[in-house]
Amino acid sequence: MVSQSELIKEARENGMELLPLDKDTYELFFGPQHMATENFSIILKMDGHRVVKAIANPGFLHRGFEKLAELRPWYTNIALLLRICVPEPDVPEMIYSMAVDELMGWEVPERAQWIRTTVLEMARVSAYLFWIMGLSFKLGVYTAGQWAAAYRERFMALFEELTGARVYHIYTIPGGVRRDIPGDKWLRQLKDTVEYIKSKLPDFDNLVFENYITHRRMEGIGVMDKKFALAEGVTGPNLRATGVPYDVRRMDPYLLYPELDFEVPVLKEGDALARALIRRYELEQDLYILEQLLEMGPPSGPYKVQDPRLKNLPRFKVPAGDAFAHVESTKGDFGAYVVSTGGNKPYRVQIRGPSIAHGIRVLEQLLVGARIADVPVILMSLDNCPPDIDR
Amino acid sequence: MEEIDFKVAPESKIKKRPSYIKPWLGLKYLFKKPVTIKIPYEKTQIAKNYRGFHSLDWKKCIGCNFCGQICPARAIEMTWIEVDGKVEKRPHPKIDYGRCTFCEFCVDVCPTGALGFVENFMLTTEWKDEELELFDWVPIHPDKLREINEKFPDYRFPVGKIEFNKETKEVTYYLRDGDVFKFKILGYGVRPPAAAKPKPAAPKAEEAKKVKKPEEKKGQKSEENSS
Numbered sequence: 001m002v003s004q005s006e007l008i009k010e011a012r013e014n015g016m017e018l019l020p021l022d023k024d025t026y027e028l029f030f031g032p033q034h035m036a037t038e039n040f041s042i043i044l045k046m047d048g049h050r051v052v053k054a055i056a057n058p059g060f061l062h063r064g065f066e067k068l069a070e071l072r073p074w075y076t077n078i079a080l081l082l083r084i085c086v087p088e089p090d091v092p093e094m095i096y097s098m099a100v101d102e103l104m105g106w107e108v109p110e111r112a113q114w115i116r117t118t119v120l121e122m123a124r125v126s127a128y129l130f131w132i133m134g135l136s137f138k139l140g141v142y143t144a145g146q147w148a149a150a151y152r153e154r155f156m157a158l159f160e161e162l163t164g165a166r167v168y169h170i171y172t173i174p175g176g177v178r179r180d181i182p183g184d185k186w187l188r189q190l191k192d193t194v195e196y197i198k199s200k201l202p203d204f205d206n207l208v209f210e211n212y213i214t215h216r217r218m219e220g221i222g223v224m225d226k227k228f229a230l231a232e233g234v235t236g237p238n239l240r241a242t243g244v245p246y247d248v249r250r251m252d253p254y255l256l257y258p259e260l261d262f263e264v265p266v267l268k269e270g271d272a273l274a275r276a277l278i279r280r281y282e283l284e285q286d287l288y289i290l291e292q293l294l295e296m297g298p299p300s301g302p303y304k305v306q307d308p309r310l311k312n313l314p315r316f317k318v319p320a321g322d323a324f325a326h327v328e329s330t331k332g333d334f335g336a337y338v339v340s341t342g343g344n345k346p347y348r349v350q351i352r353g354p355s356i357a358h359g360i361r362v363l364e365q366l367l368v369g370a371r372i373a374d375v376p377v378i379l380m381s382l383d384n385c386p387p388d389i390d391r
Numbered sequence: 392m393e394e395i396d397f398k399v400a401p402e403s404k405i406k407k408r409p410s411y412i413k414p415w416l417g418l419k420y421l422f423k424k425p426v427t428i429k430i431p432y433e434k435t436q437i438a439k440n441y442r443g444f445h446s447l448d449w450k451k452c453i454g455c456n457f458c459g460q461i462c463p464a465r466a467i468e469m470t471w472i473e474v475d476g477k478v479e480k481r482p483h484p485k486i487d488y489g490r491c492t493f494c495e496f497c498v499d500v501c502p503t504g505a506l507g508f509v510e511n512f513m514l515t516t517e518w519k520d521e522e523l524e525l526f527d528w529v530p531i532h533p534d535k536l537r538e539i540n541e542k543f544p545d546y547r548f549p550v551g552k553i554e555f556n557k558e559t560k561e562v563t564y565y566l567r568d569g570d571v572f573k574f575k576i577l578g579y580g581v582r583p584p585a586a587a588k589p590k591p592a593a594p595k596a597e598e599a600k601k602v603k604k605p606e607e608k609k610g611q612k613s614e615e616n617s618s
Contacts, residue, residue, distance in 0.1 A: 072463055079463040079494035143417050150426050157438075164442040170494040178499070179440070206413040215409035250397040263400035281405045313500045314460035 025052050028372075032060050036138055036376030040386040042363070046372065054367035056360045061390040069349040073314050074100060077349065079170045081336075084351055084391055086167075088127040090119050091329040092351060093172045095336035098254065098325035100174035103318050103340055106307070110299040112176035117256040119162075119171065120327070121290050122190075125197070126155040127330040128283040131383055135276065136208050138376040139217060144207040151200060154193045161186055175305030181298060194290045201284060209280050218273040222366040222378035225270065233357040236332025237278045238382055242270040248328035259296075262289050272374075272381035279330070279383070317344050331355055331383050353388025360389065437546060442495045443512040444548060445486055447530035451505035454481030456581050458497035458506055466490035467497060470529060471584050473575040482581065488514060488526040509536050514548040524553040531564065531572065539568050 002010075030042040039060045045053040065084060069077045081096050082089040094116065101108055108116075129152040136144040156166045161182055163169030171178055181187065208214055224234070226242045239246055247264045249257045265281040267274040309316060320342040326335035332354025339348040359382070366378055428435060459467040466489075469482035484497070484506065498506050516522040525548060539549045552565040564572040578584025 073461060076461055076463040076496060079492050079496060160438040160441060164438065164440050164495070165493065168492075170492075170496075182439075203417065205407065206410075206416045210407045210410050211414045212409040212411050213414075245395050245397075245399050247397070261398075263398045263404075265400040265405045267402060267405060277405050277407060280407075281400060285400075313496075314457055 030375065036379060038386055040359075040384065040389075042367070042375070042379075044367070044372075044375065049372050051367050051370050051372070051375065054364045056363055058360065058386060058389045061387045063391070065391050066349055066351065069346060071345065073344050074316055074318055074346060075173060075313050077346065078173060081349065081351065082168055082170060084353060084387055085329065085331075085334070085385060086387055087130045087385065088123040088329055089168050090123040090172065091327055091334050092336070093170065094120060095325045095327050095334055095351075096338065096349070097172045097174045098327070099323040099336050099338040100318060102323040102325060103321050103338065104174065104307075105319075106175050106305045108176055108305065109302050111180075111301045112303050112305075113255050114293065114296070114298045115177050115181065115303060116172060117260075118190075118290070118293050119177075120255070121286050121293065122155055122158065124286045124330055125283065125290070126152045126159075128279060128286065129155070129197075131279060131330065131380075132204060132208065132283075135377075135380045138380045139208070139214060141208055141211070141214070144204055147200070147203065151197050154196070158186070158190055158193060161189070173304075175307065175310070176303050178304075180303045187294065187298075190290070191294050194287050194294070198284075198287050201287075204280070209277065214276075215273060217374075218276060218377060218381065219271060221272050221370060221374045222381060223269070223271045224362070224366065228365075229270070229362075232362050234332070234362055235354050235357065236328065236330070237282065238275055238332065238358050238362075240264065240266050241274040241278050243268040248326055248333050252326070254325075254327065256293070256296075260289050260292055272377055275381045275383075282330075315344050317342060318346075326352075329354060331385055331388065332357070351391060353385065353391065355383075355385045355388035358382045359384045359386070434544075437510050437512070439510070441510040441512065442493045443508055443510050443546070444488075444514075444536075445498070445530040446507045446509055446533035446536045447483060448505045448507075448532060449479070449483060451503045452481060452483050453503055453505070454483065454581075455502060456482075456484075457500045457502060458484050459581075461496045461500045463494060463496070464490040464492050466492075468579055469581055470579055471577040472529065473577055474573075478577065482583075483529050485527065485529045485579075488528075506530070507533050509533070509540065511536075511540065511546045511548060513546050521554070522552075524555050525550065528553060528564070529562075529574075531566075535566070535570075539566060542568050 025045045025047045028044040028046050030037050030044055032039050032041050034041075041057040041060070043055040043057055044051050063083070065080055068080055072080065078093045078096060082093045084092045129148045133145040133148040133152070136142065136148070159169050160166050163171040163179065224238070224242050226244060229239050229242045230244065234242075235246065235248075243266060245264055245266045248254075250264060262285045263281075265278045265285070267278055318340045320340055322337065322339040324335060324337045326333055328334075333352075334354055335352040337348075337350040337352070338346055341347045363379065363382060363384065366382075367375060370378060454469060456469055459465075459469055466487045467484045468487070470485040471482050472479045493512075495508055498508055514525065516525055528550065531549065536549050547567070549567055550564045551567050554563040554565070556562075560576050562574055562576060566572060
């Protein structure tokens with residue numbers, strides 16, 4: 001046996017370095033197969049159980065949608081772009097449709113607006129339930145996660161009835177929606193579901209949001225400053241947790257939101273617990289919005305714009321210009337920038353996913369000094385969505 | 392940011408007080424009926440207009456290739472078909488379920504209503520080449536599909552097996568209710584195939600097809616771009 005020192009000596013003589021370069025820290029790869037990071041990886045430099053440096057390493061889901069969208073007709077792109085946000089696929093199709101509506105100068109019919117608002121809110125509720133599932137799985141409260149998944153299934157059934165698919169419901173198109181509401185039975189079902197989930201919210205409180213262990217695990221970790229959050233472009237619940245009352249639905253209203261009554265939750269702490277509590281309150285408000293919408297009822301009329309240009313869909317042309325539309329999603333401000341040169345295909349489609357702000361640089365800085373057990377919790381409290389970043 | 396003209400929720404409503412006892416209340420579901428569905432024994436109800444496999448009325452289809460142009464995944468390819476010795480006047484769409492996203496834009500865009508869809512969504516095969524032929528088909532008539540669905544209400548693919556003979560280019564559908572449906576594929580693309588003769592020199596025709604296929608695809612694309 002050759003001793004290690006001899007080996008090192010021999011290696012040095014031959015111009016090689018055998019030692020690990022850094023003796024104090026070790027490198028940990030939080031990879032895409034880990035249950036906490038969904039198709040996303042972080043390289044962590046650990047000192048003991050504390051993180052010294054974190055490098056976010058996205059790109060596993062880069063499918064080049066923005067390039068693909070340039071090669072396809074205007075209508076077809078909806079089937080493509082909605083894959084950018086998996087938990088709430090209605091948001092990308094909505095922003096793209098809103099941008100194209102703006103380019104075309106269409107006035108979307110009232111019934112279509114009502115349906116669009118309802119679909120957006122349903123998507124928000126199901127995305128929040130999905131987030132509760134993810135959070136409680138990462139905290140180890142598996143029961144609450146199973147409940148959330150089961151309640152989300154009710155919304156999936158409603159979506160199936162309305163749009164014809166469970167998750168990727170290619171439903172919102174430029175100038176309205178693709179199908180009308182199936183009938184009064186569907187509205188009654190939606191009302192029942194909203195009431196049912198509202199009655200089940202205290203259960204989630206008991207198990208996750210009022211749990212002593214949850215509070216101990218999430219209090220004071222991943223603290224974000226107001227200035228820092230604004231400088232990095234953080235939006236949505238993550239920004240509201242730092243004390244900035246910013247909500248796209250109120251600041252730049254779209255669809256039927258000006259007529260609806262709801263509260264915007266704002267907290268000052270900026271830690272993981274504040275972010276979780278804000279999402280919990282928003283879930284309650286979204287259910288309240290759905291109740292109001294059902295009370296209003298869908299106005300009668302067409303569910304699609306009547307335009308002779310729509311007869312020939314593959315050759316459908318959009319006048320030259322550019323448009324930007326954004327929507328408040330559960331992750332933040334989701335925007336689409338569409339440029340047209342007057343052809344039957346878009347010149348450029350740029351999607352601004354909210355996770356691009358809080359998923360890379362902010363995450364890297366929040367993780368510094370965190371314990372290794374807090375890494376999944378911080379990741380989930382930011383509600384990081386890897387397909388947003390990679391696109 | 393100073394002027395806020397919308398309702399901001401008070402902090403007291405958002406904040407929760409931690410508790411030692413409340414998590415135990417989750418135990419109340421211990422003696423309630425679970426919400427699971429035991430799949431092989433219980434049937435799930437699929438929505439009436441669930442977007443599933445396609446159906447095609449061969450008489451109505453005029454071969455306009457609108458479906459092929461709108462398809463986001465480019466899963467649709469026009470196919471020239473010969474049934475019972477008669478060449479169809481127009482090409483029909485052949486759908487590749489390996490690429491199809493089930494957006495059903497092709498159904499929306501079809502001007503004659505020839506292309507439709509049924510609720511069936513289940514198609515599972517083993518990793519064998521002869522079974523993977525199932526994923527590539529020219530859809531059959533909607534009435535036939537409905538007939539099969541009445542017999543087997545399990546939302547499976549209506550064809551049990553598809554055989555493709557490379558030499559004679561004959562396709563055989565073995566439908567689930569026992570019927571056999573045969574036709575020949577003469578060529579692909581929007582333009583009619585040059586060698587529409589069915590019989591002479593089978594290997595030659597195969598070679599011609601191999602060479603021709605990419606060319607025609609290019610032609611199709613350039614047509615789309617120019618238009």
